[in-house]
Amino acid sequence: MMKRALVFSLGLALLAGCAAPTRYIDPAADDGPVAMTMDYRDFEKAATDAVEDMLGSGAVHNPNGGRYIMVVSRITNDTMQRIDTDQLTKKIRVALLRSGKVVTTTAVGLNGPEDEMNMAARELRNSAEFDQSGVQKKGTLQAPDLSLSGKILQRNHKVGREQQVEYYIQLSLTDLASGLAFWEGETPIIKRGSNKSVSW
Amino acid sequence: MKRLFIASLLSVVAVLVGCATPPETSSSAARQQLNVDPDVSYSMTVAELFEERVAQAGGGSLLHIQFAVAAHSDAELAWKVTWFDANGMTVKGVGEAYRRATLLTGQTRYFKAVAPHSRVTDYQLHLREPN
Known part of the structure; x- marks a missing residue:
């Protein structure tokens, strides 16, 4: 009985030793493995693409000077994952606020x-x-001038022995005075990996 | 004995004063705009690096940069731009992560980045090979 307990304890100790230690990841220097699901790097890429394109295109530059007031409308999550779309919109809001061009109500x-x-x-x-x-x-x-809306789409495909997961992050910035989309953007995020990995 | 004591006290004070001297800071002129890791040079060449200030509708201008990379072989690239104001202080963008790109042999790809604020006057582009 005692021998069995000793072997069991030894096995547990060995397993604990093999487990990867918990560690902090620096988002500025993360070369870690890629997940098939959407992770923080994907949201950062989509937000960076969107903000740089908004600033570069001049869509958020108020011709009368001063800042535009933006409201966040619906961002539809049409993926198989439970996503809090604030992960995307918060990055965009923060960057636009820092740019001095847009303030969110x-x-x-x-x-x-x-x-x-x-x-x-x-x-x-x-x-x-x-x-x-x-x-x-x-x-x-203050009433808003601009509205940010969008959709996150997911499409899964089998590619040989692998699976391909496609995410499309689509955003529109609508001028509420005219109802016209002043800016639109789409960031595709394509991942290919093992059939065994799950994307939900 | 008293003289020796005073002399040693003075030397200790001199050493302490020396330690208290503030470190020299280098000027922004010492910073290179293009910072390429040697590993990247084996598989690709930075063919172009342009910058321009684009006027904004409400006044002021924004710094845009564009660079081109020509691949000698299939390769992965990670790149990041750090932005600086006129005083050499960093200006935050959306995120701090490297952006990844894949290049095929013989392919030339063009990448653009836009400064996050009109007060940005300088930048540093870092290219590296992701692990």
Whole structure:
């Protein structure tokens, strides 16, 4: 009995020794293996392509000077994965904000305001408990000029003994005054790998 | 004995003052715009490197760069641009990761990058072979 326990413990210790140690990955220097699913590198590539193209094309340069106000509309996830599309849109928003060309409103959204505090702070109006000089006045919220919408598509194919997974990240930037798409872009991300790897 | 003590005290103070001297900083002129790892040179050549400032509708201009790489053999390439303002400070782009590209023998590919802000005045392009 004692011998069996000793062998079991030794086996466990060996297995623990073989496991890869947990380590930090620096996104600026990551040459690690590629997954068949979408990972952070794919979102970074798509966001970089989109932002550079928006800035390079002049689509986000306000001819009247100043910054455009953008709202994030629907980004449809048409893949087999559970993706939080904020992984993509947040990078684009941050880069556009840093560029000094675009600021994003959190007061408007398809499913209500992104930051509900925009309206909650206004409910303090006429409350005797609050110093009214600090309460937001009527008509101070800014309406958006531009809307960012898009779709992430996935297509799977068998290529010989391998599988090919294609992702297409499609984005549109619509001018809300005219309803015209001022800018559109598509970043394809194509991966080919073992049939055994899963892409969902 | 007292003189010896004072002399040694002064020398210790001199050494400490020497250590406190701030390190010299190199100017931005020392930075190369094109930084190519030697391994890359075996399989490809950087044929062109252009830069231009493109005027923006609301005023100001943005730095655009374009480079061309000609492959002698099938190869993988990783590239990244770091942007700098007039004071030599880095200006953040969308991400920090290298962008990957595949080149076929005899192929020349052109790559473009756009500065993330109009205050960017300089850049460094780094080419390397991914592992």
